[in-house]
Amino acid sequence: MSKVSMGELLRDASRRGYAVPCFNAINLDMIRGIIQAAEEERSPVILCHAEIHFKYTPLEQIAPVMVDAMNQAKVPVSILLDHGKSFPAVMKAMHLGFNAIMFDGSEYAYEDNVRRTSEVVKIAKALDVSVEGELGYVTRPKSGGAEGEDDDSITDDTTLYTDPEQASEFVERTGIDALAAAFGTVHGVYLKKPVLDLKRLAQISRTAGVPIVMHGGSGLSDEDFHRSIDQGVAKINYYTGMALKVMDKAKERMIQNEKKLFYHDFMMNVILDFQEDAQGIMRTFRSSGKA
Numbered sequence: 001m002s003k004v005s006m007g008e009l010l011r012d013a014s015r016r017g018y019a020v021p022c023f024n025a026i027n028l029d030m031i032r033g034i035i036q037a038a039e040e041e042r043s044p045v046i047l048c049h050a051e052i053h054f055k056y057t058p059l060e061q062i063a064p065v066m067v068d069a070m071n072q073a074k075v076p077v078s079i080l081l082d083h084g085k086s087f088p089a090v091m092k093a094m095h096l097g098f099n100a101i102m103f104d105g106s107e108y109a110y111e112d113n114v115r116r117t118s119e120v121v122k123i124a125k126a127l128d129v130s131v132e133g134e135l136g137y138v139t140r141p142k143s144g145g146a147e148g149e150d151d152d153s154i155t156d157d158t159t160l161y162t163d164p165e166q167a168s169e170f171v172e173r174t175g176i177d178a179l180a181a182a183f184g185t186v187h188g189v190y191l192k193k194p195v196l197d198l199k200r201l202a203q204i205s206r207t208a209g210v211p212i213v214m215h216g217g218s219g220l221s222d223e224d225f226h227r228s229i230d231q232g233v234a235k236i237n238y239y240t241g242m243a244l245k246v247m248d249k250a251k252e253r254m255i256q257n258e259k260k261l262f263y264h265d266f267m268m269n270v271i272l273d274f275q276e277d278a279q280g281i282m283r284t285f286r287s288s289g290k291a
């Protein structure tokens with residue numbers, strides 16, 4: 001199966017009532033664990049690299065590894081630049097073989113967001129690259145550990161949520177394939193119990209007419225995920241939960257292991273830990289068995 005356009009993956013998810021998991025993969029171990037999980041579960045998957053993570057792994061170094069993983073996979077895979085904010089990052093990702101771009105213009109005023117997103121879509125369409133845009137703002141509070149600079153109190157600000165009427169116009173004017181919407185999710189670790197505005201999500205999904213993307217998938221209940229999928233979410237971004245869980249396991253293993261510990265043994269265990277967590281996510285998002 002290997003390379004499939006993200007637009008196609010998400011349309012199938014919308015039709016069949018599941019969400020395609022989108023994992024941030026910042027090194028080879030994560031990529032291997034996630035692809036192994038997808039093949040084991042027969043799940044379509046999106047591997048992504050966020051511009052905010054370029055400081056850990058340069059795009060130029062990880063792109064060829066991601067492209068190879070996509071081309072070799074036995075299940076449908078798409079690779080996405082996550083939260084592309086700068087024009088050079090977006091152009092470079094397409095040039096290096098990414099077949100999907102999440103262009104994040106959410107920090108700009110509405111008209112500016114429309115203009116910048118449309119510009120990206122115009123180029124992407126010519127190259128068969130899918131584009132996800134963001135309207136409204138999914139917050140990134142400082143204490144949540146997701147490289148955020150937002151004040152923690154920002155998570156209460158419902159004025160940042162996506163406006164359903166504006167969503168319809170935004171999709172029409174920009175030509176995006178998928179819309180990242182704000183309806184109560186948060187990037188990083190949730191500082192308090194999440195409350196999702198599912199009524200708004202249902203409205204956005206109806207007016208937007210394209211698959212909806214949920215950012216901030218770490219810390220929601222299975223019920224939250226299922227209800228969101230039922231209301232039109234077809235792609236869920238997930239990273240923080242996995243990054244923490246895998247490290248907790250690694251810490252435990254190091255404490256328990258009194259013998260000599262070689263890096264390669266540690267590495268192979270970590271790949272399996274990523275795989276295990278990703279498989280659980282695929283079952284929760286109902287993408288298992290859909291490839």
Ligand SMILES: [Zn+2]
Pocket residue numbers: 083138187215216237
């Ligand atoms: Zn995000």
